[in-house]
Amino acid sequence: MLKPIQRDFQVRFSYATLFTHNLFAVDNTTLRDVIDGEEKRVLFVVDSEVARHNPRLSADIVRYCQHHKDKMQLAHAPIVVPGGEQVKNTEKYVDVLRKAVNDHGIDRHSYIVAIGGGAMLDMAGFAAATAHRGIRLIRIPTTVLGQNDAGVGVKNSINAFGKKNFLGTFAPAVAVINDFNFLETLDDRDWMAGVSEAIKVALLKDPKFFDYIHVHAEDLKQRDMTPMEWLVYRCAELHTEHIATNGDPFEMGSSRPLDFGHWAAHKMEQLSGYEIRHGEAVAVGLALDVTYSYKRGMLDEAAWRKVLETFQKLGMSIYAEELDMLNEDGQRHVFAGLKEFQEHLGGELTIMLLEGIGKGVEVHHIDLDVMAECIAVLKEWERTPQSVISTVEAATITAEAEKV
Numbered sequence: 001m002l003k004p005i006q007r008d009f010q011v012r013f014s015y016a017t018l019f020t021h022n023l024f025a026v027d028n029t030t031l032r033d034v035i036d037g038e039e040k041r042v043l044f045v046v047d048s049e050v051a052r053h054n055p056r057l058s059a060d061i062v063r064y065c066q067h068h069k070d071k072m073q074l075a076h077a078p079i080v081v082p083g084g085e086q087v088k089n090t091e092k093y094v095d096v097l098r099k100a101v102n103d104h105g106i107d108r109h110s111y112i113v114a115i116g117g118g119a120m121l122d123m124a125g126f127a128a129a130t131a132h133r134g135i136r137l138i139r140i141p142t143t144v145l146g147q148n149d150a151g152v153g154v155k156n157s158i159n160a161f162g163k164k165n166f167l168g169t170f171a172p173a174v175a176v177i178n179d180f181n182f183l184e185t186l187d188d189r190d191w192m193a194g195v196s197e198a199i200k201v202a203l204l205k206d207p208k209f210f211d212y213i214h215v216h217a218e219d220l221k222q223r224d225m226t227p228m229e230w231l232v233y234r235c236a237e238l239h240t241e242h243i244a245t246n247g248d249p250f251e252m253g254s255s256r257p258l259d260f261g262h263w264a265a266h267k268m269e270q271l272s273g274y275e276i277r278h279g280e281a282v283a284v285g286l287a288l289d290v291t292y293s294y295k296r297g298m299l300d301e302a303a304w305r306k307v308l309e310t311f312q313k314l315g316m317s318i319y320a321e322e323l324d325m326l327n328e329d330g331q332r333h334v335f336a337g338l339k340e341f342q343e344h345l346g347g348e349l350t351i352m353l354l355e356g357i358g359k360g361v362e363v364h365h366i367d368l369d370v371m372a373e374c375i376a377v378l379k380e381w382e383r384t385p386q387s388v389i390s391t392v393e394a395a396t397i398t399a400e401a402e403k404v
């Protein structure tokens, strides 16, 4: 009998997340500097809302490439695709990009440069990762959530079978470039939605960062760019640090710490017909799991209140009616999110909860009756924030935490 042949090998990934203003000013070399080699073919893809708010963007890109033609050569005029979740809810735009790759001679030494919100980047990244088995991708996120989370990670996807991110790849970009100027044209919803991902990562990893968000909540709400730039920077730093050092960048195991609050969030997005923004759903999902952590005796009351008050100061909702939607059996639809969350990753159900600000804890069981109580608490808090102070009794906190 022939003995098995086994070989181990590693693939090393390294990418920079860069921060700038006025990226397409010809004397800004941030983009030029990440192109490896000379006269590389470059295909630009632009989110339709970014194109609408920046009518000179295509001309600026053409001028930039012309000025830096020793490094990059425009393969075709920038391709505009719809922004928002609609671009992920179909394979249509993935096909548009794959066809463009074929039609315009984009090979594995060429670059796709995707400029847009997290949804559009997810779609473009999926197309880039699968055409020719992987074309070099440069992400230029244009939303808060894109710059501090979706754009700086290693995942790409589109939705299918009514499920978020059902089709996708793990494929890091060669570089991520955050131009803060793009954030100026966001509407208030998208300006604020990305703050929830920063709260998430701060709650898990950095109490000082959480305090910073808490203290600057009003300024962030008033669209002060200074705290927003720091929020984006620190959140991106914590995210990429996690990816690089947690030992499971491609999520082979059952644990997905950065998906804190996401089991409910993804389900709520779907139940709302993607009317709720991802970041808005994450805010509600975090409030829910933080309240559950408190109800199960893991988190103290002061910390629980501080989290909910922070969302309140930011003007973000902590309750959505999707939490109370019932199926034909009278069960809450949202609870199916737990099973879908587990199925997406495989293995044992693993949900991140909180045992202190800056300290996550994983559990493998969720008590749905307690979770239902938490939904009622959030609904009440959202209606009259102060009333909850007297109605949530410490006496309800009796159960032992199901810590690992």
Ligand code: NAD
Binding pocket: 047, 048, 049, 050, 053, 082, 083, 084, 085, 088, 116, 117, 118, 119, 120, 122, 142, 143, 144, 145, 146, 149, 150, 151, 153, 154, 155, 156, 157, 164, 182, 183, 184, 185, 186, 187, 190, 193, 194, 277, 278, 279
């Ligand atoms: P989004 O991409 O849906 O964008 C929201 C809206 O803002 C869209 O209408 C878009 O066209 C518009 N927009 C984008 N940039 C703009 C600008 N500069 N000015 C004005 N309007 C602009 O929302 P998002 O919050 O950026 O991203 C959410 C998506 O990211 C979800 O699909 C989520 O699943 C995904 N995501 C992916 C990861 C990952 O690791 N890949 C992580 C978190 C979230």
